[in-house]
Amino acid sequence: MAAVGNLFASNGMSMKREFTTSVAWSTAASWVEQIAAALIFLVIAKLIGVESFGIVSMAFAFLFLGEFLVRDTIAEAIVERHKIEPGRLEATFAVLMALSVVIVLALVVIAHIAAIVYKEPIVTPLLIAASPTVLMIAAAGVPLALLRRRLAYKTLAIRTVVGVMLGGSVGIGMALNGFGAWSLVGQRLTEIAVNSLLTFIAAGWVPRKWPSRSELALVRGLGPRVLQLRFVTLVIFQTPTVMLGYFADPRAVGLFAFAARLAEIVLTVFVKNLQGVAQSVVAELRRKRDATAGFYLDLTELAAISGFVAYAGLALISYPLVELLLGPDWREAGQILPFLCLAYAVISLTSIQEAYLLAVDRPKPFLWATLAEAVLGLILIALASRYGPVATAAAVAVRALVALPLRMRATHVPEGISALQFLRVLKAPLVLAAGMSLIVGTWRLAMLGHIPDALYVASAILIGAGSVGLILFCFMPGAVARLRTFTHASP
Structure with missing residues (x-):
């Protein structure tokens, strides 16, 4: 795999420093935002019930x-052009509005149906x-795209954290005063x-x-x-949410949605910041006519290491973690979460x-692959949702695994990236996640149920983090060298 430093030869290392700085701000914001959001989310969920x-x-x-259709869609061309x-x-603002x-x-019509x-x-x-909220997100679409084009991720980080804190304050205040579902x-x-x-x-x-x-x-195209x-x-x-709502009941939806939210928090903290900044940086590289395929492979390895390790760890503590956070009424979410961890590990790549x-x-081509996954999911999840949220989560995992080769082909063939190159990139993340899982899994078998759940969760996290560091620095010097290229950019 080509070293990232070689990709930036025509423009020195300035874009590499931009990427590293932007990811740092995006990551810091994600951690602060997701810690705050998770605490708010847990408090409101506990107050209003399953x-x-x-x-x-x-x-x-x-x-x-509705929100997703106006967020980072029509305005994406502003980042890429x-x-x-x-x-x-x-023109983009008018079309978005x-x-x-x-x-x-x-949505008004759908609400009644x-x-x-x-x-x-x-x-x-x-x-x-x-x-x-759909109108608000659409209105901010153009200025948001301009900030992303400028790589102004420090500004975006501050704005995101302020929004989460103020929104959370309102939600918790309403929940404490008996507003129930309206709090969210x-x-x-x-x-x-x-x-x-x-x-x-x-x-x-x-x-x-x-x-x-x-x-x-001008809005046509991307x-x-x-x-x-x-x-x-x-x-x-x-x-899954819609199918469970139709075939099951609100409790099943609540359990699944809670487990999915925990998985999304991990994705946001460990991968989404890479995704957003990477799009801006690759677009800038393309404007400067630099190579991009090698950068994609290096970034895939970084995202896979983050995602695979995080989700393997979450799966190993899911059962006691859920009960610790919200109590026995939410216990079944701990059985749902391991299947979603597998699905979201795949999403780390896609x-x-x-x-x-x-x-x-x-x-x-990626759109067609995504459409195939959606159709497959409708069939699998419609069948599985009749058997409850755990079966539905298993169907979600199967859907992600089956669709991954389709998404890989859509991404790699146009760029001339071979399957062997991609698999080589995944070798270190898979070995690292497997090694960590073996160590923490052994600890789980020995200690879960024999020590307090809180102590098990805390010790498993510490052992997992320590084992990842041990495996990386002692047995994977090549992977460590590649990871360092994201933090040791020369002037």
């Missing part, structure tokens, strides 16, 4: 689909009340409103004119393709693939 949490998750399955043409920003209005109107299908009338007002609606509205306002202030941009027809035509990809991706993520293809403006 069923209320499940009902909100049923409503938010459609809300998140070599040069921003006059009028593109206003028009799309968001259509989505909100659709979903309440009938789920047999839960409260879904209607919950979804309608939360739907303005208040939290969501506050968080998104604060994020959107701070994004406009930081970017220093507002639309100054109505775009002409020729300027609106933006609509990303919109299609985001839609299909959200179908993949929300299929998220980097998606970021890379968007940056080089080649998302079409």
